[in-house]
Amino acid sequence: MNESKTDIVHFSSRFRPSPESVSVAIGNQVVESSSHARNLGCIMDRHLMMKEHVAAVCRSAMIAIRTIGQIRQYLTTQATQALVHAFITSRLDNNNSLLFGLPQNLISQLQRIQNTAARIVNKVPRKQDISKSLKQLHWLPVEKRIIFKILVITFKSIQGKSPSYIASMINTYQPSRSLRSSNKNLLVVPSATSHTHSVVAPTLWNSLPLSLRSHSSPSSFPGRERTGFSVGLVLSSYRILSDSVEDFNLKC
Structure with missing residues (x-):
């Protein structure tokens, strides 16, 4: 309907051969594939780099x-x-x-x-x-802000305050028998090496201290506890990558 705003991208791995050009016929128009396209404010290239x-x-x-x-x-x-x-x-x-x-x-x-x-x-x-x-x-x-955002989204998913399509990506760890890890509020980490939300979110969440993961139980969340959770989450964002501000490359 709008030729200038119509883009087609063929996503593929940069380590595997893929066709350089893919065309799709829409009515009387033939749309050629692009190297990247904008989706909800995010520009995604064909290799997702x-x-x-x-x-x-x-x-x-x-x-x-x-x-x-x-x-x-x-x-x-x-x-x-x-x-x-x-x-x-x-x-x-x-x-x-x-x-x-x-x-x-x-x-x-x-x-x-x-x-x-x-x-x-x-x-x-x-x-x-x-x-x-x-x-x-x-x-x-910036790198810590990314981790903080993922952990906040994960926390909201556990609390049931996120859209269902995001909450469906994570699952609570429930062992088949009684184990010491049963009450640690862990999430299931899928056996995959990708950087999808279903893999990254549980991995980062399980790296948090138990005192923060314990807030995942459904309950009213007073303002003071909410502030404490945010501060603890900020501090844990540093610990997860096992470095400090001084070690992080902050110089221009």
Whole structure:
């Protein structure tokens, strides 16, 4: 119905041979396959390497960074931080759960965007280390934000507060006989090596401390406990990758 917005992508593994061009006839029109296509704001290439998506996020975020930088001298720190969250952080967080397991060179591109945004907010010179500013702003590094998003989605799925198609991807671990692991609120990890949500979510959830996994029981969740869960989840996001902010590559 709209030729300019009609794309066809043939997804395949980059390690296996695949046809370079696939065409589909729709009525009197023949639509040729594209190397990538946009779906719900996410750009997916035919090998699902997410390079086009990362490049598009970096381009749009840099435009916002330049614009905010031009008026930074007229803004307060609080106002600048609000603009950064609206036009930069929101782009980094959009669909970021799909970026889990990407090569470090792609994650570092997004991390440089976050570093530059932090420099604008706190007026940090380019040659100065940005780690302290990220701590002061309470910003998780990009790789940790991805893990945090997946864990939040998993928690909502366990609580029954997520769509059914997401909740159906995870299953509670229920051994056939009484074991010490029966009361540890674990999830079943499928025997697969892919980075799908049904594999990644249980793996990350089972890596959390028992004190956090114990919140998965259905009950009312008061505000103070909810805050405590979020703080604990942030701290655990660091432990899961077994490194600290100082070890993480935060320098531009």
